[in-house]
Amino acid sequence: MEKIPVLAVVGPTASGKTSLAIEIAKEYHGEVVSADSMQLYKEMQIATAKPTVDEMQGIPHHLLDFLAPDVSFSVAQYAALAHQTISEITARGHLPVMAGGTGLYVDAVLDDLIFAKIETDEQKRAELWAFVEAHGANALHERLREIDPESAARIHENNVGRIVRAVEVYELTGITMSEHQRNSRPKESRYRSLKIGINYKDRAVLYDRVNRRVDLMMEQGLLEEAVSVRNRARKTAVQAIGYKELEPYFLQQEPLDVCIERLKQETRRYAKRQITWFSRDPNILWVYPDEQTPQEIFSKIKRAVENFIKV
Structure with missing residues (x-):
């Protein structure tokens, strides 16, 4: 069976993935498929750095802004929607361009993972959320570390929904989430992929971009957005970097x-974890805006994409 070509633009937050993906899509009749676990949610525009209509430049974007903020959503559900979306884009004769920093989402789709059907247990899940309310996310993250250190290393303590799910899976099945994911890899993917990574050789340059992005988010109204989301969707809100860090201000425990400053620090840490995730993949073609001109970067990408399309 002929494999479906899919291009993916990956890298840490604030690196410029979205604008690069849009430029590639403009050049090669592409459509962008978001691979960001938080941009799925409605109303969370600023904290998740969703592209605006102007920034999209007329390029169709998919799997953005369609989920209510209080709805849980798994990587298996994302992969199913992404497969369908990619199929539809391909049928239109266009190039699917995945863009995002959620490495698990990218891998789940491009590696064509088959997920074992693991039922949810609402009572168990409610118990785990009650544990978080009583003892904090750190305590549940530590509990996960004891039973599944691999998942605990991969899942940030802010991502409470995924921590809850990982503990729930183990307590329901006796098998860790890590083991379930290892067992989910099929023999062969339906896709052939070209992955382009964007990063900075000088980490200080990336961190400065992160800091400036946070400042811009505050100017755009992040505080007001956080108030709106926290009042209606607390479980989702605590997962997104940009909301939890402001909670002590709302509770009058710390000055704004x-x-x-903590938000900037947590975002820098998140960027570092993303770099660690993607750096394990030897098949990523990396570009570095702090060492290459935009013309050099796009020339390199153009050669790679055109060779990829010719296959």
């Missing part, structure tokens, strides 16, 4: 400037 301290919370903003």
Whole structure:
């Protein structure tokens, strides 16, 4: 069976993935498929750095802004929607361009993982959320570390929904989430992929971009957005970097400037974890805006994409 070509633009937050994916899509009749676990949610525009209509430049974008903020959503559900979306884009004669920093989402689709059907247990899930309310996310993350250190290393303590799910899976099946995921890899993917990574050789340059992005988010109204989301969807809100860090300000426990500084720090840490995830993949073609001109970068990408399309 002829494999479906899919291009993916990956890398850490604030690196410029979205604009690069859009430029590639413009050049090669592409459509962008978001691979960001938080951009799925409605109303969370600023904290998740969703592209605006102007920034999209007329390029169709998919799997953005369609999920209510209080709805849980698994990687298996994302993969199913992404497969369908990619099929539809391909049928239109266009190039699917995945873009995002959620490495698990990208791998789940491009490696064509088959997920074992693991039922949810609402009572168990409610118990775990009650544990978080009583003891904090850190305590449940530590509990996960004891039973599944591999998943605990991969899942940030802010991502409470995924921590809850990982503990729930183990307590329901006796098998860790890590083991379930290893067992989910099929023999061969339906896709052939070209992965382009964007990063910075000088980490200080990336961190400065992160800091400036946070400042811009505050100017755009992140504080007001956080108030709106926290009042209606607390479980989702605590997962997104940009909301949890402001919570001490809302509770009048810390001044706003301290919370903003913590938000910058947590976002830098998130970027570092993303780099660690993607750096394990030897098949990523990396570009570095702090060492290459935009013309050099796009020339390199153009050669790679055109060779990829010719196959």
